Amino acid sequence: MTANTQTPLRHHIKDASLAEAGRLRVEWASKEMPVLRQIRENFSKEKPLKGLRIGACLHVTTETANLITTLRDGGADVALCASNPLSTQDDVAAHLVHNEGISVFAIKGEDNETYYSHILSVLDHAPHITMDDGADLVSVLHTKRRELLSNIIGGTEETTTGVIRLRSMEKDNTLEYPIIAVNDANTKHLFDNRYGTGQSTLDGILRATNTLICGKYFVIAGYGWCGKGLAMRAKGHGAKVIITEIDPLKALEAVMDGFEVMTMKEAAKIGDIFCTVTGNINVIRKEHFLLMKNGAIVSNSGHFNVEICIPALEEIAVSKRTTRSFVEEYTLPNERTINLLAEGRLINLASAEGHPALVMDMSFANQAMAAEYLVSYSKEFKKKVYKVPEKIDQKIALLKLRTLGVKIDSLTAEQKEYLASWQMGT
Numbered sequence: 001m002t003a004n005t006q007t008p009l010r011h012h013i014k015d016a017s018l019a020e021a022g023r024l025r026v027e028w029a030s031k032e033m034p035v036l037r038q039i040r041e042n043f044s045k046e047k048p049l050k051g052l053r054i055g056a057c058l059h060v061t062t063e064t065a066n067l068i069t070t071l072r073d074g075g076a077d078v079a080l081c082a083s084n085p086l087s088t089q090d091d092v093a094a095h096l097v098h099n100e101g102i103s104v105f106a107i108k109g110e111d112n113e114t115y116y117s118h119i120l121s122v123l124d125h126a127p128h129i130t131m132d133d134g135a136d137l138v139s140v141l142h143t144k145r146r147e148l149l150s151n152i153i154g155g156t157e158e159t160t161t162g163v164i165r166l167r168s169m170e171k172d173n174t175l176e177y178p179i180i181a182v183n184d185a186n187t188k189h190l191f192d193n194r195y196g197t198g199q200s201t202l203d204g205i206l207r208a209t210n211t212l213i214c215g216k217y218f219v220i221a222g223y224g225w226c227g228k229g230l231a232m233r234a235k236g237h238g239a240k241v242i243i244t245e246i247d248p249l250k251a252l253e254a255v256m257d258g259f260e261v262m263t264m265k266e267a268a269k270i271g272d273i274f275c276t277v278t279g280n281i282n283v284i285r286k287e288h289f290l291l292m293k294n295g296a297i298v299s300n301s302g303h304f305n306v307e308i309c310i311p312a313l314e315e316i317a318v319s320k321r322t323t324r325s326f327v328e329e330y331t332l333p334n335e336r337t338i339n340l341l342a343e344g345r346l347i348n349l350a351s352a353e354g355h356p357a358l359v360m361d362m363s364f365a366n367q368a369m370a371a372e373y374l375v376s377y378s379k380e381f382k383k384k385v386y387k388v389p390e391k392i393d394q395k396i397a398l399l400k401l402r403t404l405g406v407k408i409d410s411l412t413a414e415q416k417e418y419l420a421s422w423q424m425g426t
């Protein structure tokens with residue numbers, strides 16, 4: 001490991017010798033991130049983030065590397081740590097430190113203590129803007145490093161779980177600065193959560209297990225955008241998809257989309273592969289493990305490793321062994337085995353590479369433009385969670401369409417008038 005606290009460029013990463021491999025993979029991802037590239041070109045000329053320090057807590061992936069260099073080219077001084085202990089791509093971390101001169105604190109497989117020490121290292125950077133994925137950076141800043149709050153202009157949040165935490169901080173009047181909920185932009189969740197999670201979760205399960213999906217009962221807990229995307233892709237692979245939900249509307253939507261909907265207790269007896277994407281705690285519990293078939297595969301693609309009650313599995317298991325990378329086989333008293341993937345951490349980033357660059361292009365275009373927007377209008381914000389302005393969302397959609405070579409129609413004058421009038425009927 002290269003730990004360096006003496007020189008101005010501080011970092012803690014796994015292996016500097018991975019930097020060249022990281023460079024090539026980051027370059028590969030950049031080819032499918034044309035919207036972000038365009039923003040980077042503008043940022044390089046206009047330097048909208050000049051003189052600002054950004055503290056970022058994001059999954060350290062090839063796509064994130066392209067965001068970080070975009071922010072750097074916009075004039076920001078960026079420090080980066082991982083937003084999950086298992087999601088770091090060590091070659092990317094090495095590339096950012098040794099080829100791009102960015103302070104990175106992230107090692108794949110780091111323990112919880114190291115994970116939080118890395119967050120503190122990013123906060124030592126005394127950021128003006130926080131860029132979070134899951135709100136751990138914001139949470140540590142508000143609890144352990146409150147003296148730094150006076151520096152902050154605002155922040156951005158990448159994911160559903162983080163936005164939920166921030167909204168509850170806002171409700172409790174504990175949020176100390178404005179945050180833009182990047183997740184809630186249409187060009188983010190409709191694509192990244194749905195198509196990104198759909199594909200990358202299956203990719204993660206396949207890389208970890210090499211199991212055949214077709215013909216299997218694939219149980220998905222949660223029918224939000226991530227669950228919808230995963231259900232669509234699992235069905236495409238020929239799985240018999242079962243949805244579990246607590247929200248009647250989402251459950252009804254799943255029924256009308258053609259999926260079986262039932263309780264987890266019923267699904268536990270039938271499922272071959274399970275994946276949680278609810279954002280909630282203890283969705284698969286002891287009573288469910290005890291009902292599962294021999295050899296069931298259990299995974300999570302939600303942000304935190306709380307959706308599967310692992311302490312209960314540890315409690316009831318008579319033995320446990322690692323059978324493949326990211327596969328832990330638990331044997332229960334009934335002699336059945338359960339295969340837990342990636343310690344219940346997000347499988348799409350733990351055993352695969354996260355969402356593909358083509359969707360992250362839009363998510364990270366939102367991040368970059370939200371940071372610019374925060375700086376431009378800093379005086380107008382209150383200590384609240386804000387939406388990405390519709391103008392930015394629309395602009396990103398249009399740019400993305402352009403890069404895909406897709407042209408669309410525009411309203412005629414007559415159509416504009418029609419939409420603006422209430423007198424006209426049949």
Ligand code: ADE
Pocket residue numbers: 058059060061062063064196349353354355356357360
């Ligand atoms: N979240 C999900 N996929 C990701 C990726 N490829 N990069 C950064 N964050 C992600």
